[in-house]
Amino acid sequence: MNRQDRGIQHLNDLEEIRKNQIILATLKKISEVGSDNVTMDDIAREAGLSKGGVAHYFPSKDVLCREAFKRFFERIFQRSRDTIIGFADPLSKLLSFGWLYNWNDPDVNLGYPLLFDAMAMASHDAAYRQLFHEWVDRWIEMLSEAIREGREYGLFQDADPVETARTISAIYHGVAVRWYLDRDSHSSDWALRAVRNSITRLMGVKG
Amino acid sequence: MNRQDRGIQHLNDLEEIRKNQIILATLKKISEVGSDNVTMDDIAREAGLSKGGVAHYFPSKDVLCREAFKRFFERIFQRSRDTIIGFADPLSKLLSFGWLYNWNDPDVNLGYPLLFDAMAMASHDAAYRQLFHEWVDRWIEMLSEAIREGREYGLFQDADPVETARTISAIYHGVAVRWYLDRDSHSSDWALRAVRNSITRLMGVKG
DNA sequence: CATGAAAATCCGTCCAGTCGGTCGAAATAC
DNA sequence: GTATTTCGACCGACTGGACGGATTTTCATG
Structure with missing residues (x-):
């Protein structure tokens, strides 16, 4: 410029x-x-x-990095929200994060190394743990809302929505780690099947 | 000394x-x-x-760190193997890693920051990805063996043992990340319930 | 005395943050 | 309208400290 x-x-x-x-x-x-x-x-x-x-x-590298991470997580969350509201069916909402396992997605290629970096920082630095906590909490809020909806319609079995949302969120994360870091053994198809299977069974939906 | x-x-x-x-x-x-x-x-x-x-x-910091990570992962894997063989029931074998969510365990307090560090390295460095790959593969081998056993006894529903093992391994990992990095919102009890629920349902075991 | 492990020291490199300075544009003066 | 001053974005050389690796020195042992 x-x-x-x-x-x-x-x-x-x-x-x-x-x-x-x-x-x-x-x-x-x-x-x-x-x-x-x-x-x-x-x-x-x-x-x-x-x-x-x-x-x-x-003013400093530290402040810059924190701000950068913060904005990035915000962006990813916004994108998730935009995606989830595109589905009416509660189960589809819970399964709407397949883009997380798409190698052609620019956010994916940029994002995973950032996520891993932030997690490594978080394990030593309370400020990064706080950032992670806030990010997760917003996901949980979003997911548990969909779970409550599904329970109202009788689609899902009874279980604490927040606790279940945390489990679903963790499953997405765990699958993501394997998919991104051990890519030769974990295809995108595996990742999609893994979350679909785990989540539908967890929610007590007839396969 | x-x-x-x-x-x-x-x-x-x-x-x-x-x-x-x-x-x-x-x-x-x-x-x-x-x-x-x-x-x-x-x-x-x-x-x-x-x-x-x-x-x-x-000879160098690099070599030292790699060797250290390698030995650590080896130790954790050995410990997992020691634990799993203490159970006869295949489902109990799959659920035998509760020690991963025990704050009083010394390996846990030492290990998670190491794991996060290794993952962050792996996202930039193929050698660390290879290390991660080998580690995961040994877990998968161990888990899929228990799954095959369970299928033989008719305890588990039919599904590809390796693919299912990868899913279980991913669930353990995902839950671990939440439990360790967002500890105020994810108790050890939650972690244990989350893996037990996800895995029993995934395997088609009657709850 | 000989050997080799460990300590102490040195050197080259790298980097975060600082600071004096430049330049263009806007404001002000006349 | 023009000259002059002010302002602030931006530059890049520089500093001080930290670090990794290599070299040199010390010292215990046999």
């Missing part, structure tokens, strides 16, 4: 644009090499700025 | 003792701060040696 572009923006707009630009670059770089191995120089260059330019918008 | 101890050992013994000592220290430190943040100095001090002492036994 050259200097000509700058004048045509309001200042507040510019700040938001630059921050976004930097955060996108941060996510890409962390995804590529991990947050411990990424340098501010890498991020700056990826964003088309210099170290000083990045420093102008973010 | 002080100098008096050293003379009473054969040289080959000593080498194995030192390597073990260093590896244990490495695992502890990685568990505490992550493999990227650990320094050779940290490891040496933890092992009661100096940097030079460690360098004498391991």
Whole structure:
């Protein structure tokens, strides 16, 4: 981005644009090499700025990374919500996250390394655990809503919706780890069958 | 360990003792701060040696970490095998990993940060993916054996044992992540119920 | 004295964060 | 309308510290 572009923006707009630009670059770089191995120089260059330019918008690497992770998780959650509301049937809602196991999805290729990085951070850093907790909680809220709905219609067997939602969420996650990290032995088809099987049986739906 | 101890050992013994000592220290430190943040100095001090002492036994940090991870995964797997063979009933075998959700277990407190670290590495490094793959494969072999047994006795419904084993393994993993990283919302009781429920229903066992 | 393990030291590299400076644009003065 | 000043985004050289690996030194042992 050259200097000509700058004048045509309001200042507040510019700040938001630059921050976004930097955060996108941060996510890409962390995804590529991990947050411990990424340098501010890498991020700056990826964003088309210099170290000083990045420093102008973010006070430290730590703050930048946290903000980047936060926005990324937010985006993934929004996407999940957009997907789930496209289904009316409660079981379909619970099974609507197949895109998590699609190699051609750009969010997937960017996202899994980010997720693993965030989890590794979380195991040492309470702030990242909090971030993870908030993210999971929003998923649970969304899933348990669908479960309650299904129970009302008599589709699902009786069980605590929140507890069941946590189990479903965990199953998606566990399958995802295998699918992404041991890809030669865990095809996308396996992943889809695994979650479908586990979840339908868990909910007491006749197969 | 002080100098008096050293003379009473054969040289080959000593080498194995030192390597073990260093590896244990490495695992502890990685568990505490992550493999990227650990320094050779940290490891040496933890092992009661100096940097030079460690360098004498391991050529580089990279090699040391890989070897440490390898031995750790091996140990966990051995422990799992020891546990599973204590049960005769195939379903009990599949449910015999409750110790994975026990906060008082020393392997647990040491192990989860190591596992998350290894996964984050694996998402960038094929060598760690290979390590993960081999580890998973041994689990799958062990689990699918129990599943085959259960099918022979007519306890489990028909389904591909390996595919089902992969699903069970993934469920254990997914539940573990939630339990360890979002501990305030996921009790050990929840974790045990979650795997028991998911697995018994997946296997078609009458609850 | 000889040997080799371990300690101490050194050196090259890398990186986060700082700071003085540049440049263009907007504001103000005249 | 033009000159001048101010403002702030941005740059990039630099610093200080940390680290990994190699080299040198010390020392226990036989």
